[in-house]
Amino acid sequence: MAHTSKARSWTAADLPDQTGRTAVVTGANSGLGIATVEALARAGAHVVLAVRDVRRGEEAAAAVRTARGSLEVRRLDLADLASVRAFAAAWQGDLDLLINNAGVMAVPESRTKDGFETQFGTNHLGHFALTNLLLPHVTDRVVTVASAAHKTPPGTRIHFDNLNLTGAYTPYRAYSQSKLANLLFTLELQRRLTAAGSPVRALAAHPGYAATNLQSHDASAVRRAVMRVTNRVLAQDSRAGALPTLYAATQDLPGAAYLGPDGLGEARGGPAMVGRSAAASDPESAKRLWTASEELTGVVFPPLT
Numbered sequence: 001m002a003h004t005s006k007a008r009s010w011t012a013a014d015l016p017d018q019t020g021r022t023a024v025v026t027g028a029n030s031g032l033g034i035a036t037v038e039a040l041a042r043a044g045a046h047v048v049l050a051v052r053d054v055r056r057g058e059e060a061a062a063a064v065r066t067a068r069g070s071l072e073v074r075r076l077d078l079a080d081l082a083s084v085r086a087f088a089a090a091w092q093g094d095l096d097l098l099i100n101n102a103g104v105m106a107v108p109e110s111r112t113k114d115g116f117e118t119q120f121g122t123n124h125l126g127h128f129a130l131t132n133l134l135l136p137h138v139t140d141r142v143v144t145v146a147s148a149a150h151k152t153p154p155g156t157r158i159h160f161d162n163l164n165l166t167g168a169y170t171p172y173r174a175y176s177q178s179k180l181a182n183l184l185f186t187l188e189l190q191r192r193l194t195a196a197g198s199p200v201r202a203l204a205a206h207p208g209y210a211a212t213n214l215q216s217h218d219a220s221a222v223r224r225a226v227m228r229v230t231n232r233v234l235a236q237d238s239r240a241g242a243l244p245t246l247y248a249a250t251q252d253l254p255g256a257a258y259l260g261p262d263g264l265g266e267a268r269g270g271p272a273m274v275g276r277s278a279a280a281s282d283p284e285s286a287k288r289l290w291t292a293s294e295e296l297t298g299v300v301f302p303p304l305t
Contacts, residue, residue, distance in 0.1 A: 010270055012039040012243065016250055018069065019044035022095055023249075024134070026050045026076060026127070027102025029060040032145065032207055035242035036099060037061075040249075041069035050076035050087065050102075078102055078126025079112040081297060088133030095137040097249055100127040100144040103178075106171035116296065117164040123178035128185055129299040136302050141201040143248045144186050146258070147179040148206055148266050151277045156180055158279075158289055163296075181289060183258065183276050188286035190256040196304045201255040203248040208261035208268050210241025236261070236268040247271035 023040050027033040028049035037047045041064055049071060051057035057073040064071060074090070077083035103123045112121035131142055149172070150156060156176040159165060165174055182204060189202040244259040248271075253259075258276050263269030279285065294300050 010243065010247060012042070012239065012246060015039060015043040015246060017044055018250070021097065021140075022046045022048070022093070023097035023099060024048045024050050024095060025099045025101055026078065026130070029053065029057045031238050032210060032242045032245065033101045034060050034064070035238040036101060036245055036249075037071070038064045038066065039239075039242065039246050040097075041066040041071055044068040045097075046070045046072070049073045052077045052079075076130070077113075078130065079114075079118060079122045081114050081126070081129055081299075084126055084129045085133065088130060091134060091137055093137065094139050095134060096140045098131060098134055098138055098142045099245060099249060100131065100142065100182075101245065102127075103145065106175050108171070109169045109174075111164075115164075117169070117174055119174040119178040120163055120165075120181065123175075124181035124185060125293060125297055127182070128293045129297045131185075131189065132299045132301055135200070136304065138200050141203060141249065142186075142189065143245055144182050144202070144204050145245055146182040146186075146204045146206045147175075148208070148260065149176050150179040150183055150280055152176060156277070156279060158184070158285060160288060160292065163292065180277075180280055183280035184282070184286040184289045185293070186258075187256050187281070187283065188290045191283065191286070192290075192301050193304075194255065198304050200304075201253070203253060203255065203257045203259065205244035205248040205259040205271075206266070206274070207238075207241030207244060208236060208264075208266055210236055210238055240268065244271040 018040055023045050025033055025037050028037050029051045041047050049057045054073055054075050061071040061073055076087045104119055110118045112118055116125055186202045186204040193200050248259045258274055259271050260266045260274035261269040262272035266274055
């Protein structure tokens, strides 16, 4: 538990020197993504903002104040596997850190370009494909941003017989499934890395209740109005919300570790090791999800030498 006690007062100012390191951050033009980019760049890293809208990505990069690291913007649409493949195919050289940050939350029912339910397709399948395609380049770790919502509503599970939730869609059922998938992906990725003898680590983190534009796309106007109020009253800002991700990305932690805020029911506070649900800890479900994800995306775990 040394990491827990040490982390409670940990901030981005405590980041170790990142000079000479390269990081990719998905969904990097706003919210937790740009806060993560800014912190890593200030610590000296070269950070690639992987974004769907390059113009917005360039605007975000221009607003980052850093005197040490460097920034680069590249297009990546996680809801389009062709875009994922193109991004990965263009990558050259080592990649120290992949941060799977992008996500959509509680949106109206829709499909990705490949026909997947949008939240499962973007939050999980897009990152699944991206990670496996980039993995031969990764030298240090993969951090995937999950959510405490993987525990809610009670009984959240992977609907293996209906991953698109056809006829059973609700915005939060889909979101919870996608975030549970993030944690099962991390679990199985770490198992495979260990089995392959790779030093790369897979970790996950969640931001607690952080005020970002993620909540503004909720399918319910009532929930959007409620969250506008609670964002002002209860939420921490995006820089605080990014701390668990940054801690997972830079500290000496065990593979498959899960980080989140340490206070107010994991809603806010300093980064600490946190618990996952029983469903998110099930290795058999993790293996089954991995197999299904390979079949859906056509992307498999690569040989690592």
